[in-house]
Amino acid sequence: MKRGFLMVALLAGLGLAGCSAFTSGDGASDDKVQITYARGTDTTGATDILVKEFEKEHPDIDVVVREMPSDSGQSHNQYVTMFSGRSPEVDVFDADIVWSAEFGQANYVLPLDRLIERDQINMDAYFPATVEAGRYNGRQYAMPGYADAGLLYYRTDITDQVPKTWDELEQLAQENMGKEGAEFGYLMQAAQYEGIVTNAIEYIYSYGGQVLDANGNVVINSPEAIEGLNKMIDIANSNFVPNNVLNFKEIDTESSFNEGNAVYARNWPYMNDTANDENVSKVAGNVGIATIPAGTAGNASALGGWMRMINRYSDEVEASWTFVKWMSGEKGQKISALEGGKAPTIEALYDDKEITDVSAVLASEDFYNSLQNAIPRPITPIYPEISDIMQIEISRALAGEITAEEAVKRMETKMQAALESVNQ
Missing domain, CATH: 3.40.190.10 (Periplasmic binding protein-like II)
Structure with a gap:
């Protein structure tokens, strides 16, 4: 009692x-x-x-x-x-x-x-x-x-070059794919689920965009957000990611990277443990970690x-x-x-x-910097609805069904309607 x-x-x-x-x-x-x-x-x-x-x-x-x-x-x-x-x-x-x-x-x-x-x-x-x-x-x-924050993983037996920007990632992923059995240059989470939201935030915010502002207003329809989303679309449709990347979740990224299939990969800190476990990973001992690449506005880790x-x-x-x-x-x-x-x-x-x-993650200066640059997902009482809207429209943009401009416009309209319905 x-x-x-x-x-x-x-x-x-x-x-x-x-x-x-x-x-x-x-x-x-x-x-x-x-x-x-x-x-x-x-x-x-x-x-x-x-x-x-x-x-x-x-x-x-x-x-x-x-x-x-x-x-x-x-x-x-x-x-x-x-x-x-x-x-x-x-x-x-x-x-x-x-x-x-x-x-x-x-x-x-x-x-x-x-x-x-x-x-x-x-x-x-x-x-x-x-x-x-x-x-x-x-x-x-x-x-x-x-805390958790998104990190960039890379194969140290293939390269010691860490991409500082998304443009550099595209270049290095293209140059290094195929080496040491790495079929792909880069892995990410692009399936239609929560992971696509965290990945998109890292692109959008690194180019200066936002989803909601500090007052909860919808501000996703901006040139900066469009630029970030276009970079995500470019990478998801490049020849250095798997053909089925639109089905990739964290577990798919983890298993593929640990099999030695990629040079670079975006994932959460937990993957460092399995990637360096000789019992489950073919790349154990050859894994580096770094901050998520920067856009024109700097680094942003979800x-x-x-x-x-x-x-x-x-x-x-x-x-x-x-x-x-x-x-x-x-x-x-x-x-x-x-x-x-x-x-x-x-x-x-x-x-x-x-x-x-x-x-190694807690000792990493890059992880510390990732927490310094971390971006919370939209802070709103209807986050599940906001997330669902983002998942649907971003997924359609990555699949080529709509443009980045159309995606942010659709997200803006749907988010405003959802917030208005709650405030009535």
Whole structure:
């Protein structure tokens, strides 16, 4: 059972419902508060270590871990069911970075601004995009957890040349394809699913385009976005990518690259592990990583990863915040990095040799730079609808059914209609 004493002063100062008091780790109270932390499947054991260390420092708080489905879509739907019914059964949960606006607008999660201000949390210590992803309509609904960002992989046994721009990628992919059994110059994700959105963002933003502006207005119909999308179309239709690249997802990129079929490939950091595993990869030991190539406006890597949120209907808000604050701080993130291989969102942790020794990715200056240049996907309460619109129209453009100009115009019209329907 969850227990505690009502903190009238905190309620008055913060306007939070359902807060419970508890003593700090050096307090004398025998009462314990219990909170439930929900997260996806963890095969590393890092969560158990994280919780054990937290409870050691905060003996007045017990954390019960609830495992959610590994599929983020299934987890999302279960959370929506819970929170729409105002259920307090989960206090803290890991959230995909694209959920913040949806859950914030729906009043499912607690805004954290006053708690952040009260406890003087330095949000500037985090990579900017990881903070931005948890912010909507002027409020911070999530604390950064761990991050992903798109990376460029390349075969070091074929070339030591790293393309700095998309134009250079086209040139080097063409020049090096066919060497050392690499049939293709480049691999990407171009199937009609979420991956086509993350790839498109990297092209569009690297040429100075945007999808939505800071106020949530649709701005995708711009010369910059058209230029970026045209570059994506050029590469997807080149002779140095597979003929079936429009069916490629992350797993297809990974398996093909690990078979030695390509010189360059775009994928997430996780691929570095399998690409360098001699049991599954023919190119192990010959893999380099770099930032995504730049367009005329610079580099842009799509941001991935997870955040920490608090259920607005939690009965133990103060204890939940203590846990979220600790997990998102240096101690919690270091444990997640050392035990689970998770990329920290606190910039200073990349100066910690214990962390950078965990993997080549965490030690990579290019990965650090990718997080500095990371771009969140459109922050909107109707992100699934926006994503679907992008998937359909970009897929049609890559297939040659419509031009880049027609694609951005169609996306603009559909996105504006979708946003207007929600705001009515």
